[in-house]
Amino acid sequence: MGSAPVPPLPYRARPPQLLLVVGAVLVVSAGGAAAAVYGGGSARVLLLALAAAAAGASAWGSYARLRATEETLAAAAVALAVLGADAGAPLLRGSVVPPLVLSGVFLVLARLLRRPATWPLAAWLTAQLAALRALAGAEADDRTVGMLTVALVGLGVALGARRLVARVALVTTAPWWIAGVVGAVGTAWTADAGARWTSAALTVAAALELVVARLDRVLEPLLGPPRAVPVLAGAVSGAALGGALGAPGPGAVLLAGYTGVLLASAAAALLTGWVRGLFLPAALAAGGTLVVLSVGRLVAGSRWLELVLLLVLTALPCVLVAALRRDDRPVAAPAAVGCLAGAALVAVASGLVGAGAAAVCLGVLYAASLGAGLVLDPQTRRATVVTGAVCAVLAVVLLVAARDRGALAVQLAAQGLVTCAWGWHAWYTPDPRNGAPEGSPAWRAGAAQLVGAAWTAAALAGSSVVEAYTLPAALGLLLAAGPRLAAGPSWPAWGPGLLVAAVPSVGWAVVAPGSTRPVLVLLVAATVMGVAAWRAVRAPLVIAAWTAVALALGLAVLALPLPVSGALAVGVVLLAVGARRERHPVAGFNALLAEMR
Numbered sequence: 001m002g003s004a005p006v007p008p009l010p011y012r013a014r015p016p017q018l019l020l021v022v023g024a025v026l027v028v029s030a031g032g033a034a035a036a037v038y039g040g041g042s043a044r045v046l047l048l049a050l051a052a053a054a055a056g057a058s059a060w061g062s063y064a065r066l067r068a069t070e071e072t073l074a075a076a077a078v079a080l081a082v083l084g085a086d087a088g089a090p091l092l093r094g095s096v097v098p099p100l101v102l103s104g105v106f107l108v109l110a111r112l113l114r115r116p117a118t119w120p121l122a123a124w125l126t127a128q129l130a131a132l133r134a135l136a137g138a139e140a141d142d143r144t145v146g147m148l149t150v151a152l153v154g155l156g157v158a159l160g161a162r163r164l165v166a167r168v169a170l171v172t173t174a175p176w177w178i179a180g181v182v183g184a185v186g187t188a189w190t191a192d193a194g195a196r197w198t199s200a201a202l203t204v205a206a207a208l209e210l211v212v213a214r215l216d217r218v219l220e221p222l223l224g225p226p227r228a229v230p231v232l233a234g235a236v237s238g239a240a241l242g243g244a245l246g247a248p249g250p251g252a253v254l255l256a257g258y259t260g261v262l263l264a265s266a267a268a269a270l271l272t273g274w275v276r277g278l279f280l281p282a283a284l285a286a287g288g289t290l291v292v293l294s295v296g297r298l299v300a301g302s303r304w305l306e307l308v309l310l311l312v313l314t315a316l317p318c319v320l321v322a323a324l325r326r327d328d329r330p331v332a333a334p335a336a337v338g339c340l341a342g343a344a345l346v347a348v349a350s351g352l353v354g355a356g357a358a359a360v361c362l363g364v365l366y367a368a369s370l371g372a373g374l375v376l377d378p379q380t381r382r383a384t385v386v387t388g389a390v391c392a393v394l395a396v397v398l399l400v401a402a403r404d405r406g407a408l409a410v411q412l413a414a415q416g417l418v419t420c421a422w423g424w425h426a427w428y429t430p431d432p433r434n435g436a437p438e439g440s441p442a443w444r445a446g447a448a449q450l451v452g453a454a455w456t457a458a459a460l461a462g463s464s465v466v467e468a469y470t471l472p473a474a475l476g477l478l479l480a481a482g483p484r485l486a487a488g489p490s491w492p493a494w495g496p497g498l499l500v501a502a503v504p505s506v507g508w509a510v511v512a513p514g515s516t517r518p519v520l521v522l523l524v525a526a527t528v529m530g531v532a533a534w535r536a537v538r539a540p541l542v543i544a545a546w547t548a549v550a551l552a553l554g555l556a557v558l559a560l561p562l563p564v565s566g567a568l569a570v571g572v573v574l575l576a577v578g579a580r581r582e583r584h585p586v587a588g589f590n591a592l593l594a595e596m597r
Contacts, residue, residue: 047084051077055109074118078106082126099130120165124157128172141195144187147180148202155209159216166218177206181236189243196244203240207233211282227281234282238289245290246297253297254306258313260290265317268332269324304350311343322380329380334387337369341391348398355402359411362395366415370422385422389445392419396452409456416449423482443482451476466508474501490539498528498543506547510554521551 054077085098103126110119128150135146154173158166184199191199211233213219214226223229238260245256264287267280291314298307318336322329341362348358369388373381392415399408423442454472477497478485484493502525509517525544532541 045084047080051080051084054080070113070116071118074113074116074122078118078122081105082129093136094133096130096134099126099133103127103130117162117164120157120161121168124154124165124169125172127153128176140183141187141191141199144180144183144199145202147176148184148199148206151177151180151206152202152209155206155213158219159209159213163218166216167222170213170219170222177210181206181240185236185239185243188240193247196247200240200244204237207237207282211278214278226277230278230280230282231285234285234287235289237282238286239293241286242290242293246294250298250301250303250306253294253301253303254310257291257294257298257310260287260294261310261314261317263287263290265321268328269317269321302350304346304352308343308347308350308352311339311346315339315343326377329376330383333372333376333380333384337365337384337387337391340365341387341394345394355398356404356407359395359398359407362391362398363411363415366392366395367418370418373422374425392449405456405460409453409460412449412453412456416446416453419446419449420479422446444480447476447479450479466504470504471501474498490537494537494539495543498540502543502547506551506554509551518551518555522548525551 054073106123131150135143158169184203187199214229246253267283315336318332322332344358344361347353366388373385451472458468474497481493525547528544
């Protein structure tokens with residue numbers, strides 16, 4: 001049997017390319033050694049002559065369409081030219097002129113010989129070397145301006161160059177951009193007016209150019225997730241502008257914060273299409289950074305009036321965005337309510353207004369959010385109403401903390417009526433998710449608020465009558481059932497409320513005789529039985545009947561001697577058992593009772 005065939009290698013060796021690389025390395029090494037040994041002008045002339053010869057050979061390779069030859073010889077020419085320009089001098093120190101001249105020469109060669117990528121890369125790298133030398137001994141502000149200038153030029157090179165050159169330019173520009181932006185933000189917060197605005201303007205320009213670079217498909221893989229670059233650009237722009245705008249004082253800080261609000265709101269309201277997807281994250285990041293920095297500075301300086309004004313003014317663009325952009329309403333509408341609520345809380349905490357006035361403002365805001373919810377889509381309505389409910393809770397908390405029980409009772413009553421009105425409307429509004437009626441949470445919340453108002457008023461009046469607390473609770477349970485009182489099963493709707501009303505009153509009437517309470521309880525029970533029988537509602541009829549029986553038995557048991565009371569109890573039990581056994585007319589009554597809801 002013959003030997004198995006040798007599998008092909010996963011790659012093909014390229015001897016000419018290896019020879020070219022080795023030859024170029026040897027030539028550059030020999031030139032560098034000569035420069036190190038001899039130094040001075042002779043070494044410089046030798047290296048520049050070798051560089052010119054290598055560049056000429058690269059041009060011949062380009063003419064002959066020898067791609068590897070032209071690139072390798074061009075790289076060798078660049079290395080020899082850099083070594084010859086500063087023979088014997090440190091690479092990062094020295095005169096700016098040699099690397100600057102080399103950059104110009106390489107740029108001319110890049111225009112004449114367009115195929116090799118080495119010439120434009122060499123032009124950009126030597127230009128950076130010249131910048132490093134120029135900025136080595138510069139002042140901090142000048143160094144920041146220089147780094148941002150290099151970053152702007154580098155991003156411009158990346159945007160207009162071929163694939164390899166563009167990516168190398170972007171990678172080598174990143175350190176300049178980061179160092180320049182960090183220095184510029186610091187300058188915008190600490191330097192004089194001219195340096196502040198220069199640094200802020202250059203930061204914004206560098207940030208915008210970085211956002212534009214996100215559109216280049218060649219550079220896109222190097223810039224991370226789609227929103228990362230816009231958010232970063234917006235954040236650094238907002239930080240720089242915040243320092244420049246807020247320098248004059250508290251009024252300027254307020255202006256800076258509101259500028260951020262307007263920037264974010266205008267972008268959200270006006271941008272569309274791909275422009276919106278690219279620049280909206282940047283605008284939101286810049287605006288949010290301005291607002292956060294302004295709020296922080298106002299709080300640190302205890303400038304409460306300016307902070308309240310900023311929060312109030314912030315709500316206005318949110319309302320505009322909610323009116324113009326349907327897709328942004330679920331965020332813009334609650335944001336407007338939240339800003340106004342925050343303004344009220346800050347005003348109270350700083351002593352600008354009292355707790356009562358702030359509670360009234362929060363209550364009005366709650367009513368306004370419910371009213372706005374009537375015309376909003378379900379998603380926006382839900383978020384807005386929840387935010388308004390938080391305002392209602394905050395109003396109650398403020399009055400409780402201030403121990404103003406009179407204002408608390410009025411506040412709870414007003415909010416309860418508004419909530420019940422909302423619940424009445426929401427009951428007839430179908431839920432788009434499952435078609436079931438909404439409103440039960442609103443009825444329960446409104447009932448709880450009204451019960452709290454009644455209990456607060458009773459405590460304020462010093463009432464010791466048990467019905468002052470049980471009857472509001474019973475009415476609250478009935479109100480919480482909402483329209484189910486008229487249409488739903490009677491026991492879930494009517495039962496809890498009537499039991500809460502009846503049981504304490506019956507118990508108190510039995511254990512504390514001598515008052516008119518038993519008579520009133522019997523009159524109310526009789527009235528409820530009559531109305532319930534007329535309207536064919538089972539739960540009120542049964543509860544009222546048992547209320548009358550329990551009251552009568554209780555009074556009888558307490559009024560009669562113990563043996564007589566025992567005989568009476570046994571007799572009642574026997575009568576009940578006998579009536580239950582009898583088919584007629586009790587059976588007919590049971591059948592009639594079963595037909596009720």
